[in-house]
Amino acid sequence: MGESTMVEPPLTVRVAFAHAALQHVADRHGVDVLHIKGPALDPQIVRPGRTSTDADIVVRPSHLRHFITALREAGWVQQEHFRSASSFEHSAAFRHPEWGLADVHRLIPGFTVPREQAFDRLWTDRHDATIAGRACPVPSLPAQVLIIALHAARSPGSGRADSDVEHSWGAADNDLRDEVKGLVTALGAEVPFSVVTGTLDEHRDDPQYLIWKVASRGGTRLEEWRARIKAARTPAAKTVLVLRAPLVNVDHLRMVRGRPVTWWEIVVEFFARPARGLGEWWKAQRS
Amino acid sequence: MTRHISPDVAIEWSGDQVWVALLPAGPLVGFTGSGALIWSLLEEGGDTDLVTRTAVEAGVEPSVVEADVTEFLRQCTDLGLLTRG
Numbered sequence: 001m002g003e004s005t006m007v008e009p010p011l012t013v014r015v016a017f018a019h020a021a022l023q024h025v026a027d028r029h030g031v032d033v034l035h036i037k038g039p040a041l042d043p044q045i046v047r048p049g050r051t052s053t054d055a056d057i058v059v060r061p062s063h064l065r066h067f068i069t070a071l072r073e074a075g076w077v078q079q080e081h082f083r084s085a086s087s088f089e090h091s092a093a094f095r096h097p098e099w100g101l102a103d104v105h106r107l108i109p110g111f112t113v114p115r116e117q118a119f120d121r122l123w124t125d126r127h128d129a130t131i132a133g134r135a136c137p138v139p140s141l142p143a144q145v146l147i148i149a150l151h152a153a154r155s156p157g158s159g160r161a162d163s164d165v166e167h168s169w170g171a172a173d174n175d176l177r178d179e180v181k182g183l184v185t186a187l188g189a190e191v192p193f194s195v196v197t198g199t200l201d202e203h204r205d206d207p208q209y210l211i212w213k214v215a216s217r218g219g220t221r222l223e224e225w226r227a228r229i230k231a232a233r234t235p236a237a238k239t240v241l242v243l244r245a246p247l248v249n250v251d252h253l254r255m256v257r258g259r260p261v262t263w264w265e266i267v268v269e270f271f272a273r274p275a276r277g278l279g280e281w282w283k284a285q286r287s
Numbered sequence: 288m289t290r291h292i293s294p295d296v297a298i299e300w301s302g303d304q305v306w307v308a309l310l311p312a313g314p315l316v317g318f319t320g321s322g323a324l325i326w327s328l329l330e331e332g333g334d335t336d337l338v339t340r341t342a343v344e345a346g347v348e349p350s351v352v353e354a355d356v357t358e359f360l361r362q363c364t365d366l367g368l369l370t371r372g
Contacts, residue, residue, distance in 0.1 A: 009315055009317060013301060013306050013315075014315070017306070017308055017313075020297035020308075020310060021297070021308075021313075024297075024310040028311075074311045075311070098312065098315055099313070099315075132298060132299045132306075133298035133299065134310075
């Protein structure tokens with residue numbers, strides 16, 4: 001009677017506990033985090049059968065360094081650097097032996113207002129959702145709809161992302177849509193949101209246009225870097241990107257190989273990347 | 288002194304099964320059947336009269352469940368899931 005089971009918990013359960021564990025760390029260290037996607041979503045915008053494989057959270061930018069230190073102390077291991085995650089350098093994966101994967105966001109791709117200001121906007125309208133019995137702050141319903149839409153905008157060809165939009169923005173009434181549009185304006189997300197409304201090409205003159213065109217429709221490595229440099233908001237940020245362009249993404253290489261990589265492999269990749277980039281560009285020109 | 292579920296415990300019910308863990312490190316364990324029943328009674332009112340309450344729910348004499356309830360409480364206490372006070 002009353003034996004603890006040795007059955008492996010379903011992934012949905014493990015993800016819920018990952019959210020709870022992340023919130024526990026945040027509470028103990030006075031860190032503001034918002035839980036997004038997965039079990040943090042409002043049930044009315046969840047597509048039937050939707051599952052998550054990791055726990056997604058957004059951390060107040062000014063608390064990020066402190067939170068990462070606290071996560072490491074709590075047994076979480078960082079799997080990649082923020083700059084390796086995507087063109088938007090928005091998140092980093094962490095793994096815990098008991099809770100699995102977490103995707104820790106330092107920003108939501110698509111918001112162009114300063115990061116702290118964007119977080120404040122989401123934080124002001126937050127409410128608590130109960131996940132694994134713990135109170136976890138989540139963004140308002142309109143903000144959840146917007147976050148789903150912006151994620152879909154950079155997920156070309158993803159039937160799941162399209163279906164998520166259909167069950168959130170697509171199913172929203174006029175009042176909810178007006179609130180979402182208000183947030184789009186407040187957070188400077190007009191260009192990525194136009195991907196969802198099918199009006200991206202109306203923003204051709206916007207510095208953000210190219211990066212969202214590549215994110216939503218695909219492009220070569222060269223086009224991606226051009227888009228990133230064009231979207232960078234300051235000359236210093238553009239310079240950093242130009243200098244980093246030839247560097248090897250060691251995190252990515254390690255994941256592809258499934259093991260630590262040697263210095264020699266990094267050197268070989270350093271020379272192979274430009275060649276691949278030119279090859280992709282050449283193919284794109286011919287097709 | 289009564290025992291209660293620790294405030295650092297996370298709980299997720301999945302049908303008739305309950306998953307519990309002490310945060311932040313776990314482990315994550317699941318209880319089914321009578322274990323889940325006893326856990327639900329702990330959630331409602333701690334371990335006060337737990338043997339009697341379990342027997343009433345199970346429709347048996349307290350003596351039938353006493354040893355199992357005691358063992359269950361010991362396991363939960365060892366895992367840090369219960370605190371005294």
